[in-house]
Amino acid sequence: MNRRLLLVSNSTLYGGGYLQHCQQNISDFFGKQVKRILFVPYALHDWDQYTKTARDKLNSLGYEVDSVHEAADPVKAVRKAEAIFIGGGNTFRLLKALYDNNLVTEIRKRVLQDGVPYMGSSAGTNVATVSINTTNDMPIIYPPSFSAIGLVPFNINPHYLDHDPNSRHMGETREQRITQYHEELNTPCVLGLREGSLLLVEGNTATLLGTTNARLFQRGKQTSEHEPGTDLSFLLTDAQ
């Protein structure tokens, strides 16, 4: 399988600029062969403004950027894309627009069959997985399904957050929420990517990158902590 993915937990890390904390990873991932990246701005309301933000940053790393919303035919834009980047924002809004524009299957084909490199951050990482069942976002729009692009056989929880023992807030902790997901039958494992983490997938190899540990939730098993550099390729087989 040609699959190449860079799945980023968060677009911006506290105190830094947009995609600043992972810019070296981005340059390493797209390399010098990629010249143009197709950006998908659907997760935020103002597509023009969002495209400008992404374009400015990726231009500074040496890449030209086309936005899918500027194309007359989004499906054709995906068909001829050299590389794809789906940005963060609201995951429900993003997935609805991907379905509305017939891009879910098209992106899956391009990435899994044609080996087009895919980068996602936050919501763009959520939609790369099996489903958006483990997003943190508010369900502001009803999508036709929670099933997502399915570039990997597991789910991710971006912006994974540990419980603050000093908090007096009684809403469920992130761990409780993911545990509730696993109370349901046939639910895949969930990789909790803390801010600062990212996952690199090259074919059937997955490696945790970045500066923070990730927390892995497997239905019916103990959760486990994994350090940057860990080989997580076992997550890519269906029978984890």
Next chain:
Amino acid sequence: MNRRLLLVSNSTLYGGGYLQHCQQNISDFFGKQVKRILFVPYALHDWDQYTKTARDKLNSLGYEVDSVHEAADPVKAVRKAEAIFIGGGNTFRLLKALYDNNLVTEIRKRVLQDGVPYMGSSAGTNVATVSINTTNDMPIIYPPSFSAIGLVPFNINPHYLDHDPNSRHMGETREQRITQYHEELNTPCVLGLREGSLLLVEGNTATLLGTTNARLFQRGKQTSEHEPGTDLSFLLTDAQ
């Protein structure tokens, strides 16, 4: 309109027991006429255990409790209910089960036409409103719609949380999430009920109760803060 609603932000307040912080409101609301309350435990996975928790608490306040999951026919149970209480948990799981059991329309009829008192807490408050678009919960299950029971013409965000200025977490604040909801067209106002708040609706009168302010978000208008005791009846008219 006979409508009588007690919409509670949170089932448990920090440092207290289940429904302890609002037990006087519950007694005042159901009064002495109500003898039996129909409980809906669908928002949590273990319906028996959840029913025991709710039953123990409501028994201590002088009410008998039937659970809808113990009834042979949930629709019939709603049709003969004297009063209804929907507990908190996961809003997606709850709404899916309400639809699966044909209870959405049935509960709406009983409350709006027959004047059956309705109490909700957290997820049970979410489903009482126009839609679950402003829940905080993780979308662990795909419901057939985000439209909810619609006992009031606005939405609620339970467990409303102010931004912590010391936080380094870069996920959206609650205010940003609700603002994103209002970027979408034709979205109703959203009442952010902080933990400790509850809303009492009697016919066409709505009053904020509890110990904390509520924050009101209206599309295209400034947000506003409201103290306990405030008359919020204007929220019950469609043209807010």
